[in-house]
Amino acid sequence: MKVEKLVEIIGSDFYTGVPDSQLKALCNYLMNTYGIDQKHHIIAANEGNCTALAAGYHLATGKVPVVYMQNSGEGNIINPVASLLNDKVYAIPVIFIVGWRGEPGIHDEPQHIYQGEVTVKLLEDMGIKAFVIGKDTTDDEVEKVMEEYKAILAEGKDVAFVIRKGALSYDESVKYENSNSMIREEIIQHIVKASDNDPIISTTGKASRELFETRVANGQSHKYDFLTVGSMGHSSSIALGVAINKPNSRVWCVDGDGAVLMHMGSMAVLGANAPKNMIHIIINNGAHETVGGMPTVASNIDLVAIAKACGYPNAVSVDTFEALDEELEKAKERNELSLIEVKCSIGARDDLGRPTTTALENKINFMNYLKEL
Numbered sequence: 001m002k003v004e005k006l007v008e009i010i011g012s013d014f015y016t017g018v019p020d021s022q023l024k025a026l027c028n029y030l031m032n033t034y035g036i037d038q039k040h041h042i043i044a045a046n047e048g049n050c051t052a053l054a055a056g057y058h059l060a061t062g063k064v065p066v067v068y069m070q071n072s073g074e075g076n077i078i079n080p081v082a083s084l085l086n087d088k089v090y091a092i093p094v095i096f097i098v099g100w101r102g103e104p105g106i107h108d109e110p111q112h113i114y115q116g117e118v119t120v121k122l123l124e125d126m127g128i129k130a131f132v133i134g135k136d137t138t139d140d141e142v143e144k145v146m147e148e149y150k151a152i153l154a155e156g157k158d159v160a161f162v163i164r165k166g167a168l169s170y171d172e173s174v175k176y177e178n179s180n181s182m183i184r185e186e187i188i189q190h191i192v193k194a195s196d197n198d199p200i201i202s203t204t205g206k207a208s209r210e211l212f213e214t215r216v217a218n219g220q221s222h223k224y225d226f227l228t229v230g231s232m233g234h235s236s237s238i239a240l241g242v243a244i245n246k247p248n249s250r251v252w253c254v255d256g257d258g259a260v261l262m263h264m265g266s267m268a269v270l271g272a273n274a275p276k277n278m279i280h281i282i283i284n285n286g287a288h289e290t291v292g293g294m295p296t297v298a299s300n301i302d303l304v305a306i307a308k309a310c311g312y313p314n315a316v317s318v319d320t321f322e323a324l325d326e327e328l329e330k331a332k333e334r335n336e337l338s339l340i341e342v343k344c345s346i347g348a349r350d351d352l353g354r355p356t357t358t359a360l361e362n363k364i365n366f367m368n369y370l371k372e373l
């Protein structure tokens with residue numbers, strides 16, 4: 001169905017979410033219609049934040065907000081849904097729009113398989129009534145469901161539309177760009193070169209796919225890399241766990257700005273622990289590039305100041321390859337926790353592939369490699 005029709009049927013004037021490639025039609029519609037506008041559309045740091053923000057909107061207006069997200073975000077909403085929205089607590093009505101990655105029977109990446117299996121069940125377990133919208137769902141059907149939903153929402157309960165692959169369409173496109181010049185894949189090639197044989201923990205999305213392909217292009221083993229294919233926002237915590245327990249090895253984390261924002265508290269814990277053997281690199285394109293390029297708030301925040309305030313003894317920002325190479329070398333030499341923010345453009349190769357090894361193979365190879373260190 002056309003996204004404009006879905007929005008019209010839902011009839012809400014406030015949307016908050018974390019972008020999803022499967023909800024690109026909705027995300028692009030919202031960006032074209034509202035951009036980022038406090039009154040109508042806010043991209044929040046994680047889906048739990050979206051849920052709480054939506055709750056605040058309801059408290060202040062009495063109206064029903066919409067939270068949109070990929071199904072990977074269900075884990076992030078469980079706590080605020082169960083202990084804030086639920087009708088045994090504050091009975092706050094919210095409409096969720098959930099992109100269904102990993103739907104059973106439809107091929108998808110390993111990180112989506114289990115989440116795809118439990119997507120509808122998890123919503124139902126959380127007391128959220130779900131209706132699945134597919135390519136063949138008619139506008140009339142959705143209208144009818146929305147009529148039922150209105151009665152449910154009026155009781156302070158929550159409802160969801162689960163969106164199958166290709167179910168929503170939007171004819172307009174949106175171009176997401178910034179003024180940075182370095183491209184992420186080349187930044188990763190420079191990091192790989194500097195990292196020698198050190199382990200690298202890389203973040204969710206195209207960064208990990210580009211790291212995988214960089215190893216292939218270099219004829220190198222994948223054993224050095226732990227690709228955090230799911231679990232967005234957690235790669236720096238994984239790296240902290242590795243760094244603490246492998247004190248004689250240098251450990252790199254290649255992070256994204258969207259991922260850092262999603263669980264920013266991890267930077268405070270990293271700074272407090274300050275492992276001497278860890279280098280945290282944030283590739284900052286101010287966007288959720290992997291899922292379409294929708295903006296994060298990271299273009300307007302000072303990640304270096306945040307890192308320093310969290311206790312990182314070293315933090316710098318670079319926007320040229322010369323400065324990047326220089327800072328990579330300095331970080332290697334100093335034997336102290338270091339953060340390097342790398343300003344990056346928005347975009348990737350069209351023919352970028354996906355890891356050809358399984359997640360389990362990745363883990364086993366990585367663990368075996370760590371044993372050698």
Ligand SMILES: Cc1ncc(C[n+]2csc(CCOP(=O)(O)OP(=O)(O)O)c2C)c(N)n1
Pocket residue numbers: 018019020070072073076184203204205206207230231232255256257258259260285287288289290291296
């Ligand atoms: C909890 C969760 N929410 C949403 C997603 C979908 N998702 C995958 S990658 C990505 C964008 C990551 O942005 P960033 O860290 O800035 O990296 P970039 O894609 O820009 O390189 C999103 C939103 C996800 N995987 N998990």
